[in-house]
Ligand SMILES: Nc1ncnc2c1ncn2[C@@H]1O[C@H](COP(=O)(O)OP(=O)(O)OP(=O)(O)O)[C@@H](O)[C@H]1O
């Protein structure tokens with residue numbers, strides 16, 4: 085089966101500044117993939133190369149086996165740019181009908197998408213009266229017109245409230261279930277958790293991670309933090325018996341690997357009355373994200389190749 | 395292909411008709427032409443010229459200033475504005491090709507312009523006709539004025555697209571459009587007039603002057619309309635030149651058309667190279 089998108093060894097620089105460095109990945113049909121990266125990581129640049137607006141300095145990109153920007157590729161792709169502002173004096177329905185005609189779809193059928201993004205009621209209002217989130221949802225509706233094979237969404241959830249966000253990911257799931265591949269960019273790992281099959285992390289133009297969230301967590305090997313609360317008199321004893329670090333006068337903090345976790349908990353339980361309370365902090369998604377983001381800046385090439393290929 | 399061009403054109407028509415500036419310009423056209431027709435009736439009688447023809451002669455001079463302005467107003471946003479709003483990324487990632495994009499815009503804007511001129515001038519023509527003031531010839535004059543005005547507009551639409559495709563911000567494109575209007579509609583004539591008066595034109599090759607007039611669509615438009623009306627003694631100004639021209643007035647029309655076509659081709663080439 086041809087991959088929906090294949091990016092192989094792509095480099096791109098602007099004014100001799102390397103912006104994308106040796107990026108490779110492939111997306112299979114029906115996959116939902118999140119592309120994460122800090123501001124200026126090169127996400128939008130990567131999208132523009134996939135759409136054929138920018139040529140890579142070297143490397144190959146194939147969209148469903150076609151050259152980026154070719155008519156076949158354009159007919160099979162849908163795109164939502166990160167900052168799109170439609171003409172203010174058009175209505176939502178007019179915009180959808182317009183893009184449906186451009187894509188050769190029945191305008192009437194496309195209008196049902198407004199329903200799916202919750203804009204049915206505002207369909208006949210001028211866009212000048214839309215809120216930011218409503219405009220964003222209109223952009224989404226536009227991107228889902230027809231049956232695109234590859235859906236590229238650049239920061240699709242920016243400006244959406246939490247409920248709209250959930251609705252959006254439900255929509256992405258439906259689209260992927262119909263066989264489309266979805267590549268969406270985002271800034272926060274917390275947001276794409278459980279809503280995407282795979283995560284790519286771009287940092288300073290390098291692909292530093294390409295795996296499922298569970299595997300990324302494992303690969304990061306971040307320690308679990310145990311916070312044991314003791315009384316003011318007992319804290320010294322607890323600290324000496326557990327060997328952790330004292331914080332704020334009455335707590336002791338311990339770090340351990342997932343494998344050591346149960347043993348540590350047993351130790352703490354054995355202290356009995358000396359311990360008043362216990363908090364267990366698994367590494368947060370932000371911690372995992374920060375871990376991978378940092379790789380590119382500290383240790384360039386090695387880490388990038390280590391986490392490639394799930 | 396035609397379907398996509400018409401789709402873009404239809405949207406542009408819709409947007410244009412909701413554009414306050416365009417509506418205002420149409421009102422100005424209608425207002426001026428009505429005022430000229432109703433108030434400027436005095437010179438018509440003694441000279442024995444059809445009143446419609448007199449009105450058309452005055453309106454031709456108005457067209458030279460207003461039509462390029464309307465055209466540039468429509469066109470400056472075409473590319474830079476779409477880049478600004480991020481919609482060019484969207485449009486060009488759809489099956490729409492870049493040539494189709496620009497041609498669609500052009501067809502749409504041309505329709506807006508025609509509509510604006512048709513309403514602005516047509517209203518006056520209809521009024522004069524219905525009040526029994528006009529003859530068939532006068533009506534033809536009006537039709538010619540509207541037709542050549544749209545042609546002039548087309549040339550300035552194309553100029554607007556070239557300007558719009560050369561920058562990335564709508565505001566910069568707007569500034570360029572104003573400069574282009576000033577340069578081509580106002581300063582160009584002044585410069586030629588200056589050359590003529592200073593006698594510098596004699597030292598140039600004698601063919602340079604008419605060519606210079608032909609190359610600027612605004613001047614070519616003026617030449618053709620004044621020559622066609624045979625009203626050079628009536629209106630004065632540049633009209634004196636029209637008689638002594640070494641070419642048929644139709645050449646002026648052909649010149650506008652070729653300038654428009656060449657500029658439009660240039661605009662398409664420029665749009666092809668844009669990174670949205
Ligand atoms: N046309 C250009 N000319 C010069 N530099 C550019 C150009 N386009 C992008 N860049 C640079 O490339 C880098 C990556 O930009 P890009 O827009 O791809 O980032 P991003 O990951 O999308 O960031 P954000 O999350 O803020 O949207 C930035 O440093 C930017 O300055």
Ligand SMILES: [Mg+2]
Nearest residue numbers: 127128166238
């Ligand atoms: Mg971006």
